[in-house]
Amino acid sequence: MFVKSDIRKVTVALEKSLGHEVYIRLGDVGIIHPARMQTGDVLTDAGILEEEARTRDIIGGSAFVLNALNIEAGDTSMSIKTRDEEKDALFVLRAKGVMERLQRLRVRLQEKAAVIAEQLEYAEALNAMGIDPWTLKRARFSRMVFGRIADTAPELPAEAPFIMAFAGRYVFGAALPKDAQAMLRFLKGYDFLDRTADVSGASLEELKRRDNSLRHRMEVLDRYSDNLRKETGPELLKLYHSYKGYEEVLKAMRLSGFSAKAMFITGWIDAKDKPRLVKLLEEICGGLYILADERDANAPVRMMNIRLFKPFELIVKMMGMPANSEIDPTPLAAIMFVLVFGLMFGDLGQGLVLAASGLILKYIAKKKAQEDLDNAGGIVFACGLSAAICGILYGNLFSSEELIPALWIRPTEKIMTLFAVTILLGAVIIIVGLCVNIINAFINSDYTEALLEKKGMAVLILYSAIVLFTVRAMTQHGMPSLWKICVFILLPLIVFSLRGVIGPVFFHVKRPHDIAEYITETVMDIVEITLSMFANTVSFIRVGAFALSHAGLSIVTYTFAAMADPGLKSVWAISIIAIGNILIIGFEGLICGIQSIRLEFYEFFSKFYKGDGVVFSPFIIKGKMSEV
Numbered sequence: 001m002f003v004k005s006d007i008r009k010v011t012v013a014l015e016k017s018l019g020h021e022v023y024i025r026l027g028d029v030g031i032i033h034p035a036r037m038q039t040g041d042v043l044t045d046a047g048i049l050e051e052e053a054r055t056r057d058i059i060g061g062s063a064f065v066l067n068a069l070n071i072e073a074g075d076t077s078m079s080i081k082t083r084d085e086e087k088d089a090l091f092v093l094r095a096k097g098v099m100e101r102l103q104r105l106r107v108r109l110q111e112k113a114a115v116i117a118e119q120l121e122y123a124e125a126l127n128a129m130g131i132d133p134w135t136l137k138r139a140r141f142s143r144m145v146f147g148r149i150a151d152t153a154p155e156l157p158a159e160a161p162f163i164m165a166f167a168g169r170y171v172f173g174a175a176l177p178k179d180a181q182a183m184l185r186f187l188k189g190y191d192f193l194d195r196t197a198d199v200s201g202a203s204l205e206e207l208k209r210r211d212n213s214l215r216h217r218m219e220v221l222d223r224y225s226d227n228l229r230k231e232t233g234p235e236l237l238k239l240y241h242s243y244k245g246y247e248e249v250l251k252a253m254r255l256s257g258f259s260a261k262a263m264f265i266t267g268w269i270d271a272k273d274k275p276r277l278v279k280l281l282e283e284i285c286g287g288l289y290i291l292a293d294e295r296d297a298n299a300p301v302r303m304m305n306i307r308l309f310k311p312f313e314l315i316v317k318m319m320g321m322p323a324n325s326e327i328d329p330t331p332l333a334a335i336m337f338v339l340v341f342g343l344m345f346g347d348l349g350q351g352l353v354l355a356a357s358g359l360i361l362k363y364i365a366k367k368k369a370q371e372d373l374d375n376a377g378g379i380v381f382a383c384g385l386s387a388a389i390c391g392i393l394y395g396n397l398f399s400s401e402e403l404i405p406a407l408w409i410r411p412t413e414k415i416m417t418l419f420a421v422t423i424l425l426g427a428v429i430i431i432v433g434l435c436v437n438i439i440n441a442f443i444n445s446d447y448t449e450a451l452l453e454k455k456g457m458a459v460l461i462l463y464s465a466i467v468l469f470t471v472r473a474m475t476q477h478g479m480p481s482l483w484k485i486c487v488f489i490l491l492p493l494i495v496f497s498l499r500g501v502i503g504p505v506f507f508h509v510k511r512p513h514d515i516a517e518y519i520t521e522t523v524m525d526i527v528e529i530t531l532s533m534f535a536n537t538v539s540f541i542r543v544g545a546f547a548l549s550h551a552g553l554s555i556v557t558y559t560f561a562a563m564a565d566p567g568l569k570s571v572w573a574i575s576i577i578a579i580g581n582i583l584i585i586g587f588e589g590l591i592c593g594i595q596s597i598r599l600e601f602y603e604f605f606s607k608f609y610k611g612d613g614v615v616f617s618p619f620i621i622k623g624k625m626s627e628v
Contacts, residue, residue: 002327005304006271007616009035009296011264012281014289019256019263023249025280027621031273033300034619035266037257052250054085055243061092062240068099069229073240088239095232102228106221113214120211122146122195123204125170137201143180145173146199150191160186245621252619268299268616297324302616309334311378319601320611326440329609334382336429336604337596342386343422344546344592346411347554349398350585351391355384383593394547398581399554411547412555418544420474426540426603427467430533433607434460440608448507452499454529455607462492463533497522536603543599546592553584 010032014022026032066073126133126146136144153166162175162183171192175183184192200207257264269277274293281289301321303313305328312334322328345351358381365374391397395406411418434455441450451457465488469480480488495502500518503509512518557580558568565573605611 002329002331003304004322004324004328005302005616007033007268007296007299007302007324008271008274008293009266009299010269010274010277010291010293011266012277012289012291013262013264014281014285016258016261016263018285019253019265020249021284022265022281023253023619024246024621025284027245027249027252027619029276029280030618030620031269031276032265032618033268033616034252034255035268036255037264037266048250048254051085052247052254054089055247055250058085058089058092058243059240059247061089061096062236062243065092065095065099065236066233066240068103069225069233071229071233071237073237088243092236092239095228095236098228102221102225106218109214109218109221113211113218116207116211116214118198119200119202120204120207122170122199123202123207125167126172126199127204128167129165129170129172131165131172133199133203134201136196136199139174141177142174143177143183145183145187145192145194145196147171147187147195148193149187154190157186162186248619248621267619268296269293270302270616298614299324300616301613303328303330305330311375311382312337314372314375314379315597315600316611317615318597319605319609321613321615323610323613325444326608326610327436327443329436329605332432332436333600333604337379337600338382338386339425340543340599341383341592341596342390343425343543344595345383345387345550345589346390346394346547347396347399347550347584348388348391348404350581350589351384351386351388353384353581353585354387354589355381358382358384383596394551396551396554399557399577399584401551401554411544411551415544415548418547419541422540422543422547423537424467424471425543426537426599427463429540429599429604430536430607431460431464431467433604434463437608448499448503448509452496452503454525456496458492458496458499459529462489462496465489465492467537493526497526539603540599542595546588546595550584550588550592553580553588557581557584 012022063073123133131146136146148169149171150169152169156164160182161179162173164174164183165172171187173183173187202210256266271293278291281291301324303316303322305313309331313330315337316322316328316330316333342351345354358377358379361377361380362374363377365371365377392404393406393408395401395404395410397403401410401412409417437455438450438457438460441447441456449456453459465484469484469489473479500512500522504511557577560580561568561573561576564570564576568574568577
């Protein structure tokens with residue numbers, strides 16, 4: 001708690017021929033965060049890019065065939081006993097060639113089938129009219145047309161110089177050459193679409209025979225594809241996953257350095273995992289390796305929080321990863337977030353509903369293996385319990401203040417007490433934030449920042465004294481003695497004002513360049529600190545305001561229910577209460593969560609947090625690969 005894993009930088013030198021196997025085992029156990037080898041004369045490629053290109057070709061070819069065979073690749077890796085790139089590439093190339101030919105043949109058959117289907121439709125229409133399709137092709141002394149019209153069977157003029165036959169929306173027309181234009185003008189009035197040239201002239205029986213032949217060829221093609229799926233699919237799937245994992249190995253190996261016979265791996269490892277790395281190297285390399293480790297100020301970070309606080313790492317990471325130069329604020333962030341949310345959303349019944357929702361989220365997350373969703377469920381669960389506890393303090397159960405007694409206050413009855421407590425809570429949180437900043441400064445041996453700067457010891461004493469004197473004045477109606485004012489207010493103020501003099505004398509920092517500029521800057525800093533601290537403190541009044549807002553929405557819910565039934569026993573009244581509670585849980589729960597995050601980030605984290613660390617991400621191959 002408050003500390004992070006001991007991450008060490010390691011460098012391993014080993015025989016180049018063992019590099020692939022070492023990286024596969026490292027990806028299997030997932031203990032090292034690789035780093036790029038900073039080398040001078042050492043090579044950083046050694047043919048890895050060419051090997052990676054061949055691997056991608058195998059992956060791409062197998063993915064193409066799997067997709068064409070409608071085989072889902074999925075995310076689960078499979079093991080492969082041996083890896084023969086030349087043989088595997090040839091196998092994939094042949095399968096890809098066969099599949100491309102099958103696809104081309106399928107496209108041609110589909111195109112022919114579409115034409116035959118159209119011809120069948122025309123032939124069936126002509127057959128229904130009693131017209132031989134060859135008639136359209138053999139006409140010499142008359143103009144014959146065939147096509148589609150917008151309306152079915154229009155009425156012909158009484159003395160029309162042409163004849164027509166209809167079948168649904170299809171029409172056949174015939175006229176002497178001198179009357180052809182009159183026939184076409186008549187058909188144009190019905191949006192005639194001429195299909196005369198598209199009629200093949202083949203009989204209906206011949207077209208059906210061709211259609212059956214094409215269907216048979218498609219069935220043969222489908223059976224061949226099914227056989228290919230059964231015979232080739234499993235092997236292609238195995239190759240795809242194996243080479244996907246191997247591609248990750250090659251990407252990691254590109255970070256390494258190489259010489260003529262040696263390979264150099266560098267990265268970061270958790271100190272507690274070093275024995276596992278040594279055992280792994282002993283199994284593969286025997287004694288033919290060199291391992292060195294050292295502390296690194298720029299090492300990636302892995303947080304070590306107990307199960308109670310671990311979900312709240314999600315909130316901390318929203319502001320960045322804590323650097324090695326600062327403590328992990330997750331426990332403090334968790335306590336503050338849960339406490340502030342509970343005070344704003346105090347309701348026993350609604351809090352328990354939220355807690356149950358959090359458990360449901362965690363259950364769904366475990367089934368889907370989603371860590372972030374699991375952490376979110378943990379946060380919702382903790383906030384729900386906090387809201388339930390505050391609901392007991394407020395005497396609030398499912399928006400009603402009549403069902404249980406209040407162990408502390410009812411927000412609507414003692415508004416000023418609620419505001420005073422939330423502002424005091426804010427002051428305590430700000431003081432804790434300043435303390436964390438001072439601790440971080442001492443960790444980094446930055447004594448000027450710890451003692452003299454805007455968020456240092458001098459300002460902490462000054463702010464704490466003002467808060468305590470204000471509380472005493474409001475509770476005991478008395479002013480602090482003169483010596484307390486001098487020691488706890490004037491003296492810290494003087495020390496802060498003289499930081500440009502004290503710093504160079506005791507901590508060897510640079511002196512101010514210009515006295516006038518320094519005085520002006522100091523005055524502006526004092527004004528800025530005063531305004532910002534006042535604004536930060538008063539900002540916590542929103543905690544009480546949202547507690548009142550929650551109580552107000554509860555009153556509105558029961559007011560509407562009472563309008564439906566003063567006794568609150570009818571179905572309508574109970575329904576209004578239930579719907580109101582659901583809306584309050586969803587709407588105000590979201591708002592209270594947002595406000596809790598806002599207070600955490602702007603009023604608490606702003607006092608100390610940098611968040612410029614890097615997440616420790618060990619190299620892991622999805623699934624497992626055996627001997628390569």
